[in-house]
Amino acid sequence: MASAHSDAPATAPAPATATSTKPTTAAPKPATSTKPATSADEPALALKILVAGGFGVGKTTLVGAVSEIRPLRTEEQLTEAGRGVDDLGGVEQKTTTTVAMDFGRITIRQGLSLYLFGTPGQDRFWFLWDELAHGALGAVVLADTRRLQDCFPSVDYFERRGIPFVVAVNCFTGARKHAVERISTALDLEAETPVILCDARERDSGKKVLIALVEHASRLHAARMLS
Amino acid sequence: MEPNWFDEEAGPMVRLYALTKGRTRPATEAFDLIAMVVADTPYGPDSPYGEDLGLAPESAAILNLCRHQAQSVAEIAAELDLPVGVVRVLLGDLLDAALIRVSRPVPPALLPDERILREVINGLRAL
Numbered sequence: 412m413a414s415a416h417s418d419a420p421a422t423a424p425a426p427a428t429a430t431s432t433k434p435t436t437a438a439p440k441p442a443t444s445t446k447p448a449t450s451a452d453e454p455a456l457a458l459k460i461l462v463a464g465g466f467g468v469g470k471t472t473l474v475g476a477v478s479e480i481r482p483l484r485t486e487e488q489l490t491e492a493g494r495g496v497d498d499l500g501g502v503e504q505k506t507t508t509t510v511a512m513d514f515g516r517i518t519i520r521q522g523l524s525l526y527l528f529g530t531p532g533q534d535r536f537w538f539l540w541d542e543l544a545h546g547a548l549g550a551v552v553l554a555d556t557r558r559l560q561d562c563f564p565s566v567d568y569f570e571r572r573g574i575p576f577v578v579a580v581n582c583f584t585g586a587r588k589h590a591v592e593r594i595s596t597a598l599d600l601e602a603e604t605p606v607i608l609c610d611a612r613e614r615d616s617g618k619k620v621l622i623a624l625v626e627h628a629s630r631l632h633a634a635r636m637l638s
Numbered sequence: 639m640e641p642n643w644f645d646e647e648a649g650p651m652v653r654l655y656a657l658t659k660g661r662t663r664p665a666t667e668a669f670d671l672i673a674m675v676v677a678d679t680p681y682g683p684d685s686p687y688g689e690d691l692g693l694a695p696e697s698a699a700i701l702n703l704c705r706h707q708a709q710s711v712a713e714i715a716a717e718l719d720l721p722v723g724v725v726r727v728l729l730g731d732l733l734d735a736a737l738i739r740v741s742r743p744v745p746p747a748l749l750p751d752e753r754i755l756r757e758v759i760n761g762l763r764a765l
Binding site for chain 1: 674
């Protein structure tokens with residue numbers, strides 16, 4: 412009977428020992444050697460940061476630069492029928508689309524990790540953003556000064572939903588380093604929204620962007636608590 | 639590189655939602671991409687999951703993935719190379735069968751907790 416349990420000495424029935432194996436109760440985590448007691452008491456906490464911006468602006472590059480894992484790709488299969496995209500007048504046509512999201516992870520400590528999600532670039536997947544944005548700590552809007560208008564939709568999106576965000580201007584080699592204020596004006600940002608020049612390929616640069624975002628989110632949160 | 643005549647463009651060779659018996663939504667709840675999943679079975683951490691539980695290989699693979707360490711829904715999907723929608727349905731079944739535990743992300747209204755944000759900032763600086 413009990414022989415299936417490798418860690419329970421089947422010979423000693425002694426139920427008084429601490430390692431009694433209760434089969435059904437909300438399992439005190441089967442001590443997997445490394446887990447400290449805290450992980451059982453304090454559930455793993457994960458925070459989500461979105462990386463948005465136009466197509467080809469370097470979202471996955473930024474995720475990869477700061478992630479401790481090679482960016483992973485997760486796919487969502489969408490059946491677009493019934494999403495109210497087009498009225499096909501009774502034509503029962505279903506199209507299945509696969510949307511890929513690249514993401515990375517930063518472990519702050521045991522039980523606290525930060526997940527970075529590159530948002531799908533195409534505008535037609537806005538509805539997917541809602542799910543991604545739900546509960547997000549904040550967002551990085553990556554901008555390219557040569558195509559600044561590409562990040563307008565992202566800026567609008569986060570502003571409307573009151574999601575804290577920073578604008579990170581990816582300074583490609585040779586790109587003109589516009590003054591931060593000029594970009595801020597061009598994007599019609601609220602005064603407190605940080606604009607940072609960055610190099611999405613550089614880990615340190617990406618770190619600075621994330622720190623600026625979390626600090627900004629923290630300030631906004633404190634302000635909201637007061638009001 | 640595989641010598642197959644087909645490639646990714648051909649799409650999956652098994653209709654994915656056959657795995658979920660046609661369901662596209664989990665029975666009980668929607669799992670956030672960063673909900674953390676940990677296996678919770680009466681079996682020891684080193685016993686192979688699935689066989690005696692009569693699970694589909696994909697569900698057994700999920701249990702195996704998260705038996706030592708909690709994994710996010712996104713990571714599970716990426717690791718198993720399955721669409722998130724499929725993984726969510728399978729997770730719903732595993733949750734119903736009480737084979738996993740799930741920590742949901744903190745509701746946005748309660749986040750960001752000042753202390754945790756401080757921790758995140760310091761953690762990022764220390765990277």
